[in-house]
Amino acid sequence: MKCQDVRKKISAYMDGESGAAMSHRIRQHLSDCAECRKILQDFQETESFIRKLPIYSISPEFTQRVMTELRFDKGTKPAFAPNLLNRILNFFESFFNLLESPKASASIEEFADFPPCSLCKIYFKIL
Amino acid sequence: MTDSDLDLIKAVQAESFLSKTGQQAFEVLVKRYQQPLFNFIYRYVGERSAAEDLAQEVFLRVWQAAPRFEARGKVSTWIFKIAYNLSMNEIKRRRRYQDFYKGFCDNMRAESLFPEQRGSRELEQDIMRALAQIPENQRAALLLRVNEDFSYNEISEILNVSPAAVESLIFRARTKLRELRIEN
Numbered sequence: 001m002k003c004q005d006v007r008k009k010i011s012a013y014m015d016g017e018s019g020a021a022m023s024h025r026i027r028q029h030l031s032d033c034a035e036c037r038k039i040l041q042d043f044q045e046t047e048s049f050i051r052k053l054p055i056y057s058i059s060p061e062f063t064q065r066v067m068t069e070l071r072f073d074k075g076t077k078p079a080f081a082p083n084l085l086n087r088i089l090n091f092f093e094s095f096f097n098l099l100e101s102p103k104a105s106a107s108i109e110e111f112a113d114f115p116p117c118s119l120c121k122i123y124f125k126i127l
Numbered sequence: 128m129t130d131s132d133l134d135l136i137k138a139v140q141a142e143s144f145l146s147k148t149g150q151q152a153f154e155v156l157v158k159r160y161q162q163p164l165f166n167f168i169y170r171y172v173g174e175r176s177a178a179e180d181l182a183q184e185v186f187l188r189v190w191q192a193a194p195r196f197e198a199r200g201k202v203s204t205w206i207f208k209i210a211y212n213l214s215m216n217e218i219k220r221r222r223r224y225q226d227f228y229k230g231f232c233d234n235m236r237a238e239s240l241f242p243e244q245r246g247s248r249e250l251e252q253d254i255m256r257a258l259a260q261i262p263e264n265q266r267a268a269l270l271l272r273v274n275e276d277f278s279y280n281e282i283s284e285i286l287n288v289s290p291a292a293v294e295s296l297i298f299r300a301r302t303k304l305r306e307l308r309i310e311n
């Protein structure tokens with residue numbers, strides 16, 4: 001095996017991801033080639049460098065915050081309801097959403113073509 | 128006996144969103160993954176306060192998507208995939224709006240948030256600085272491999288690329304880190 005080919009595979013070899021046959025050939029090459037051995041060693045050093053990062057602790061109240069959020073936020077319940085009660089609840093929810101939606105979608109752009117001071121027309125349009 | 132990840136997801140799927148049992152199962156899952164997720168996101172995004180918010184968002188998405196989870200893949204890969212996508216969006220958003228004063232904010236936060244770890248801070252900053260210098264997708268692949276011990280196949284699912292692409296990402300990340308070390 002050429003050094004060039006070995007070096008391309010050294011990273012995967014380190015991770016045990018180069019396959020049995022390839023790993024065998026790489027091992028053979030490494031036993032004869034100091035330069036490639038040095039590269040493997042460098043890679044291993046960068047690895048232990050990254051592993052030196054401390055383990056960061058998440059806030060102690062994190063779990064409770066997540067659980068509270070998903071209990072009380074209407075938008076975060078599972079997207080499909082596996083039982084009958086949920087299906088009924090979902091039905092009513094989408095029904096009421098439907099009723100509410102026109103009001104929510106009345107944006108200021110809709111009134112852009114009204115002349116200034118035509119508040120009455122705007123008022124009637126909202127109604 | 129502890130429940131497997133899949134048992135927990137199945138319990139969430141089987142119960143209504145109002146039920147205690149489903150929520151309890153989910154809470155076990157949160158406790159199991161909050162720490163590794165938080166660490167992955169923090170190291171990937173590079174900012175602690177954002178990492179906690181993102182981790183919370185990940186669990187809400189997992190909760191919402193749980194009914195649609197199919198047992199073909201592993202739960203852990205699925206959760207990290209959600210985390211990766213959210214974090215990647217956050218990085219893109221920041222790049223658009225915040226790059227200008229990001230360095231400044233990072234320093235401020237670093238000073239105020241870790242008073243307990245001043246001793247090891249220099250090394251930690253060196254590592255984070257080195258990580259910040261490799262492209263995001265390479266950084267994600269490397270962190271998932273080195274810190275979370277995922278296989279190349281699993282990482283390919285999380286990043287939504289081929290296993291060969293994962294091999295190349297990790298290889299390039301290591302090559303870059305090696306260069307940085309030689310330079311210094």
Ligand SMILES: [Zn+2]
Binds near residue numbers: 003037
């Ligand atoms: Zn060689």
